[in-house]
Amino acid sequence: MNCSPSYCNLFPGFEISHAKGHKLISIDGEEYLDLFANFGVTNLGHDTRVAQAAKDQIDKCMMIMTSDLINRPAYQLAEKLVEITKFPPHSKVCFGNSGAEANEIAIKLAHWNIKGIGLSFINAFHGRTLGILKHSASKKIHSQGFQIERPIYIPHFGDLFAIDYIEDVIFKKLCDPSEISYLITEPIQIEGGVVVPEKDFHKKLAKLCKENEILLIFDEVQTGFKRTGKFFAFQEFGIRPDIITLGKAIANGFPLSATISPLMTWGIGAQGSTFGGSVVSCAASLKTIEILEKEVDISAIERIIGNYLRQDTPPIVGISGMGAIWSMTFPNQEIAEEVRLEIFKKKILTIPCGESSIRIEPPLTIDPEELIMAMETICKITKEVGNRVIKYL
Template identity: 30%
Template structure:
């Protein structure tokens, strides 16, 4: 039998040390919200590929669509020889994305690649270069997206200057105590002290921060950002890479606010585990570059596009938007039960919206990242996979598939309770 320990030793010899692994257990098979490692141990998966598997591992409709596409052709570079699956996905996104007016779409391989192209288009459309992003934001690890990402260690450390100019301001959310007024004041100060708004190409924001700990942007702040961008001719880019496709209880999280961005950047759960991402936006922004200015060899791979078509079907036919809201309601009942239990002092604030939920681990009300790491290890031993987030690394983000059976969600929280008993002091 191949053991997790042997494979982990193999990883150390074969893989760059820059790739950190959270769980040193190696996947053998998976089904919906359950996974089994190479030693045959079963786990409930609250990680979901970091938000990739809203429709679960190996959804029947996704697998069937992929198998059918494999029988026809596996690849065609869309720039050279286009294909209908790309057009079908683009058409669906144009219809579903909450942008004002007529929309256009570009498909990419990853969320970071989609954000890179959103930056290119915003610069081409406005003729400007500067970007504004927010504290706690995560937008990727490529050089341009890393400049937007608001965390030095481990992402930016030792890299020197990154593409810019990029400016960061506080993120307004009821979850972090930063008011819309304070964040808007920070932007106004930026315009007076650091950068002329006439030089700003885009403001980039996550309607719900992922890596930041599932903080929900203040809706009035989002509305004020929309007005600010309109006033100064700035492109408003919504990063929905983690929050999209039903996770928040809406197709896209920004829909909760009623705000329509100029460009929506997405990825992760778009194709049910197959590598596909996209950006959809106003036609005038999306057409700002000349033919040939956008593209990519594997972007919009037909197999991944077939998977995405099935994901749209599953979201609609299985009512995953409503199910995301139902999961959120269940989590809102489970976490207070943990807080009311014998180890409830370790549980802090609950963040998020819909099925995109997280809760803090604390000691005497203060962030306790080491306790969270111990909790993650204890939960894994008991058969539950969790992961951390947040500015201080003390937030448990919950990303089970939206298709998880409710009894498995209950089982997962029972395992969290048992893990808390192991690590409580």
């Protein structure tokens, strides 16, 4: 065991051998139903057409350094991303390798345009590399032991109270808005427990940023690529941020991220990376987007998960979600984990989030019949654990 001790093992004893669509198969040949999509990466499941696109590219040419050399997959993908984000046509795309890197590029770009400090939300998660770490405030372990300079945090993500807090506390007591460069936020906080904001929250936040010349960065690393219904979550909220960051599902499993903005005016050499925008990942991404555009509609998933979770099953104390990303919250972490591991025994894979929640985030191509059966099982197990533990609460 030489892997970093920071790695965990969410499914004890389950070693993955291979995958078929939305099933993961163990080395003993047992099939498990995927309700977590590698934390929102494999939105198409294990799609052989995406794999074939990558293989075809590998056979043609496996490596071209996109930040220095012209190549069709990366240039086509940049054009496609500007098209589907509906950003202004002169917007530019800077490729990277991970969500954390995309966010670091976004912050660097914000500084390029406006010098100043940053704002981010309590409970946000934007990545764990040193540059972005200070903007993540969902778990202490992410930054424990590192003395980092922190940004100004905003409490109460999703609640209109947060807007008042920015105006009444941050602007009046902590720093003048002219000293602020950017505000980075997720459209919905996912690692923080799947917190869906109040209606109008993002519209008011965007207005406040615009009025005070603060750049608004939307971290769509986990919400992008139809996870919430539309291609990107900012489109659900009727706003357009100044900068967006994409990762995870962008190439359905191949490492790639993108930072997109109409404000990218920096010069040659200002940003780039050896593998950022790898031709193989870009080819996989173009195929992923083509399939998402033609085939994926998540309304059945939203209806099925939402209807089951709204049944008010004790010991669930709260549910939240939209589109194909949901969470159910339990009175404490022990109960949440007990339920999750019982669900795992039935060969259904779910993941934790927040303090004491279970996250359901299936591939967007999951068969609705199978999802119904899985949700039946999840509700049944939840009730059974509830019957056992409720008398002790």
